[in-house]
Amino acid sequence: MKRLAWVFFVFFAFMQIRCHRLGEQKNILLFTKTMAWRHDSIEPAVGAIKGLMGKYNYNVFHTEDGSYFVSENLKSYHAVIFLNTSGDILDNNQQKHFKNYINGGGGWVGIHCAADTETDWPWYGGLAGAYFNGHPEIQKAKLDVVDKTHLSTVMLPNAWIRTDEWYNFKDISENINILIKIDENSYQGGTNGINHPIAWYHLFDGGRSFYTALGHTSESYTERLFLEHLLGGIKWASGEDSLNKINE
Secondary structure (H helix, E strand, O other): OHHHHHHHHHHHHHHHHHHHHHHHOEEEEEEOOEOOOOOOOHHHHHHHHHHHHHOOOEEEEEEOOHHHOOHHHHOOOOEEEEEOOEEOOOOHHHHHHHHHHHHOOOEEEEEHHHHHEOOOOHHHHHHHOOEEOOOOOOEEEEEEEOOOOOOOOOOOOOEEEEEEOOOOEEOOOOOOEEEEEEOHHHOOOOOOOOOOEEEEEEEEOOEEEEEEOOOOOHHHHHOHHHHHHHHHHHHHHOOOOOOOOOOO
């Protein structure tokens, strides 16, 4: 009897641990629809993000189907990632459902070309925090990490030297919290001056928004620091914020 009781104890303990772990799992929607420029890095990026997030008990569902953007589906996700999306990718009804998702506390992560998406939808521009405004050739540049209290930057060096396609921006929101700036003296083709943001976050219309302009090249998705930066942004957008305080 004692042995049987011990077996039941171990079984129920295992089930409690298993249920606890399952309860901790978070769901991420990875969206890569393109209606304009399509990046060659999308496919390797999808694999890298799935592998990365899987290590941290995140379930990633990937789609390029805009019709998936209905409230019944979106409510299952802690955050939605727009990975190098481009152009007009959501119709009016899909926009409505996505907006309701953010209004209800959802999280959004924009990577690189997500800033050149839905450019005729002002609400989306507010969510993203800025719109794309051209870029020079791919080249090495110096990034200044100006806020290291965020999950996406705590691991980064103060001065981060890397190669990517460096976006210029327009319609930059005054409400974004800038995490990383680019030093325009370190490369050719910058147009935003001394205050040229490259990554930022903010609370927006009930939800959380994180954007990074990094991630044009396929090589980016093999870089440890970039992937850790991205991981931190996704975690924050999903509701984790133990390392940062939002200035409201």
